[in-house]
Structure formats: C-alpha cells, structure tokens
Amino acid sequence: MAFTLYALIQTVILFTNAIAVLHEERFLSKIGWGAEQGIGGFGDEPGIKAQLLNLIRSVRTVMRVPLIAVNSVCMVLLLLFG
C-alpha cells in the first residue's frame, strides 16, 4: 500500500472532522456517550470509556476553530487545483 504524506494529511483532516461533527445532545447522549456519563467517580482509575469520552469532548472543544480554518484552506485549494 503506497501511502503518501498527502494521504496522511487528508486522513487526519477527515478523522478530526468526523469527531468534531458528533453532536452532544442529539447523538452522544442518546447512545450513552454524553459528557456527564464520562465522569464516573473521582477514583484513581477513570476507565477506558471515560478517557475516550473525555478525548472526544476535548477534540470537539479544542479543534473547532482550527478546523474551520483548515477546511476553508482545503476547499480553496481543491477548487483551484482539483
């Protein structure tokens, strides 16, 4: 499988977009992956599910604004160069 660096950049952008698009109320709470269900007790072992939910929430919060910029750049470049 010959991956190029460009394919890697595309994959990363697509994955981050996919995580950022998951809506909190309409989707995540319905399948039990909402933000409140992530913080279990305050014990020592958060558990894999709590870590995963925390990661999803952090990605959504942190990457919203940079993703807007990166997506705009991608759109312009794809329109110009195909």
Place this chain on the structure above:
Amino acid sequence: MDYPNQSGFRQQPNVRMRGTSMDTGDASPLFDDTSAGGHKHSGKDAYTGQAFLSDPMSNLAMAYGSSLASHSKEMMDKNLDRFIPISKLKYYFAVDTVYVGKKLGLLVFPYMHENWEVSYQQDTPVAPRFDINAPDLYIPVMGFITYVLVAGLALGTQNRFSPEILGIQASSALVWLIIEVLAVLLSLYLVTVNTDLTTIDLVAFSGYKYVGMIVGVVAGLLFGRTGYYLTLLWCCVSIFVFMVRIEKQLHMVLKFQL
C-alpha cells in the same frame, strides 16, 4: 473550556530531562565539542588585510559585526530549541560502534539477555554509549534509510524499479511510522498508564522494527520465498519479545516509584 484534570496518561518530559543537564558544561560526556575554535578564525582573518583594518573605525565596525553575528546566532538557537529540542535530540545520537553492534544483535536475538534495566546517573538516564538498554535514534534513522534502499534493490531484481519508487517507498514508510506512533500514543492515553516515555522514545522503539524488515528482505533476496517468510517470522517474534521485555522493565520502574 474546562478540562477535568484526571490522573491519567500524562507525558512528563520534566521528570527525566535527557541530556539537558549534561550538555551545558564544557566537558560534555556526550560529544567532544570542537565548536569553541570558531573565535580563532576571525582573529586570523584580521591579520591578512592588515592595511585595510588598521583604521580604528573599521576595527570597531568589525567588532560590532562579529558580536551582532554571535548574538543573532544565539537567539536563533534559542528559538529553534523551543520547537525542536536539539539538546535532547543530541542524547539519542550519542552512540558508538560497540553499542550499535550489541544492540543489533539484541534486536535479532533477545532471548539470552538478562538485565534489561536502564541505568541512571543522578536521575537522568545514561547516554546510549554507556548502557545497552537505553533507546537511541541512530539505529532507527539508519535502518529507515537502509530499508528504503534495500526495498529499491529488491524491486530492481524484479524489474519493477524506477527512481520515483524510492521516494514513494520512503514517504510510505514514514507515513506508516507516524500512524504507528499515533496509535501507540492513543492506546497509552486510553489505558491511563502514567509513564515517563516521551514521544521521541516511542519513535525510537517503533523505528527498531526496520532492522527486522531489512534482515527479512535480504534473506528473501538470498533464499527465495521460504527464506523470506521464515526470517520474517523469526524477526517478528524477536521484536515482540524485545518490546515486551523493555516495556515490562519500564512499568516495573514506575511501580517502584509509586
């Protein structure tokens, strides 16, 4: 934006600063640094154009120019150090021939080695030159380049070679390395292991597999299909045992500290 501060996977690069404390002094045990001889050259150049430079104004200008150059070099080094920690990188390349030979043997045959501990020197790990269990970046970098060349050679024997293939192989291998390091980072984060491993350590460990790949491809060139698969199987098992022993060692160090 509030992040609940959970005790989880946190890379702590401050706990073990590799090489920064060792590198600042003049008698650095990592390398013999000969960059202190730079000042002598500017002194020598002043003597050749003697008539031109005897004028005090140009003397002053030259002194000012040299001080400005050294100051800007310092500033650029400091700024570059913020993005790419060069002093920490130097630690990983402080290797010698004996270490490389022993490490290559260990990667292909890790079954006889008993002591897997990384020895420390006042809370900083010892340079790879003095301790065979320490990770280094020399073998991964050289292994990567050699793998690209050997893969080109193997493709050449099948008449599928063209010069662009080298570039494609190189970027493809680099992409797989990046994906593997990201996957390891993600798994370490999810399992909330509190570890001292920095990202560069993970790159070093992921880069050790190139040695096995090279041995496999060379065996495939020499001995045909069965040789390739057998050697590949052997190298996979060896790298697996190597990684498990190293990681168990690191985990035991952590449990002891807790």
